[in-house]
Amino acid sequence: MDTCSGMFGRDLKLHRAFWMRRPAERPLLGCNLGFYVRERYPATMSNIADGAVSPDDICVDLFLDDCERLYESHRELDDDYPFVASPFIYVPWMEAIMGCPVHASPSSLWAEPCVSDWSSWHWQRPTLDNPWAEKLLELMRALVEHTSGRYPVSATMMRGPADILAAMRGAPLLPLDLLDSPDTAAEAAALCAEVWVEVGKAQLELAPASDQGYMDGDRGFRIWSPEKMVWLQEDAMSLLSPELYKEFFLPIDRRIASEFSAVAFHLHGSALWAIEDLAAAPEIDVIELNFEAANADVEGAFAGCKTIQSSKPLVMWRLYDDGFWPWLDRVLAEFPPQGLSIQVTVNDLEVGKSVKAGYLKRIERLEQVKGRG
Numbered sequence: 503m504d505t506c507s508g509m510f511g512r513d514l515k516l517h518r519a520f521w522m523r524r525p526a527e528r529p530l531l532g533c534n535l536g537f538y539v540r541e542r543y544p545a546t547m548s549n550i551a552d553g554a555v556s557p558d559d560i561c562v563d564l565f566l567d568d569c570e571r572l573y574e575s576h577r578e579l580d581d582d583y584p585f586v587a588s589p590f591i592y593v594p595w596m597e598a599i600m601g602c603p604v605h606a607s608p609s610s611l612w613a614e615p616c617v618s619d620w621s622s623w624h625w626q627r628p629t630l631d632n633p634w635a636e637k638l639l640e641l642m643r644a645l646v647e648h649t650s651g652r653y654p655v656s657a658t659m660m661r662g663p664a665d666i667l668a669a670m671r672g673a674p675l676l677p678l679d680l681l682d683s684p685d686t687a688a689e690a691a692a693l694c695a696e697v698w699v700e701v702g703k704a705q706l707e708l709a710p711a712s713d714q715g716y717m718d719g720d721r722g723f724r725i726w727s728p729e730k731m732v733w734l735q736e737d738a739m740s741l742l743s744p745e746l747y748k749e750f751f752l753p754i755d756r757r758i759a760s761e762f763s764a765v766a767f768h769l770h771g772s773a774l775w776a777i778e779d780l781a782a783a784p785e786i787d788v789i790e791l792n793f794e795a796a797n798a799d800v801e802g803a804f805a806g807c808k809t810i811q812s813s814k815p816l817v818m819w820r821l822y823d824d825g826f827w828p829w830l831d832r833v834l835a836e837f838p839p840q841g842l843s844i845q846v847t848v849n850d851l852e853v854g855k856s857v858k859a860g861y862l863k864r865i866e867r868l869e870q871v872k873g874r875g
Contacts, residue, residue, distance in 0.1 A: 512582065526839045529833075529844050532722065532724050532846070535572065579851060579855060591659040595660060596661060599697060600616070600666055600669075617670045638701070656716070656718040656730075662698070662755060664741075665735065665738045680742070691750060695754050695757060729764040730763060730764065732766075734755060734766070735769070739751065756783050764787050766817070767788070767790070770794065789814055819846070820846055821847050827860065830864065
């Protein structure tokens with residue numbers, strides 16, 4: 503039974519073609535409104551002071567107000583993706599569940615280390631009655647009830663075991679732990695993975711069923727999938743050598759992914775060396791690659807995207823800036839549309855509308871050129 507009828511409000515033909523990497527008229531386009539936490543969730547953040555944050559500081563009603571405002575703005579934008587709500591993705595949920603204190607600033611929330619020495623750590627496995635897990639699932643239930651099928655609800659961002667360990671110990675200590683105490687680090691990573699899977703499945707159990715498939719992911723991670731999806735990432739792989747990632751975290755990431763029906767992987771340009779291994783992993787369905795204009799290996803990123811697209815659906819994401827239009831022209835010139843989604847984060851609705859209009863003009867121009875050819 504479809505309990506989310508009408509939530510997408512758009513033709514899913516392009517989305518199904520994307521998932522199957524079938525020929526398509528054009529790439530998908532998604533414009534995300536706002537990047538920093540106070541841009542997207544000002545009401546929620548009005549109740550969160552700078553400094554230490556507790557689960558009680560996250561007001562459900564204020565969060566729902568922010569989601570409603572984002573939903574209305576995305577409805578007005580009307581690109582290829584509806585607004586997707588997930589439980590406050592700016593919170594480092596898994597790090598908090600594993601014991602890290604959470605702190606806030608005007609632009610972000612982050613986790614502070616909680617393990618000074620593995621020999622003195624309690625090694626107690628968190629359960630779903632952990633206060634942070636309870637708040638996460640409370641937000642998930644509230645979203646499902648509040649939206650009443652008007653827009654999709656998906657699992658939140660949970661990062662990955664390497665990210666969690668880097669937060670628990672402090673980023674500089676993660677590679678040292680892997681070298682100096684490999685058995686202990688591997689045991690801790692396995693524990694993080696177990697909890698990750700449990701928390702992910704608990705959220706998906708609350709997500710409404712749909713015979714239209716599912717829109718998953720928040721911000722620039724929105725994609726359609728035929729099954730309920732989770733997003734996996736390991737931003738901390740930028741701290742590791744390829745050998746350390748392949749030995750300690752690639753097997754565990756694949757093990758996590760094998761527990762879910764649909765999995766997307768978020769990747770930064772600082773770890774282009776991981777693309778071939780991730781693209782070859784059958785447990786991972788989609789890969790998203792960020793384009794960071796400030797320090798990007800542009801040619802390496804384009805080559806990596808082509809490697810991904812040759813075997814899996816590809817999401818290309820970037821922030822909107824002066825370099826967006828030349829970048830987009832190159833993407834449209836060099837990449838076939840099948841299995842391609844272009845996602846851009848903009849500051850406000852008017853910029854989003856101009857991006858959509860400029861994109862469609864370029865598609866029309868390309869179609870005219872093809873017609874003349």
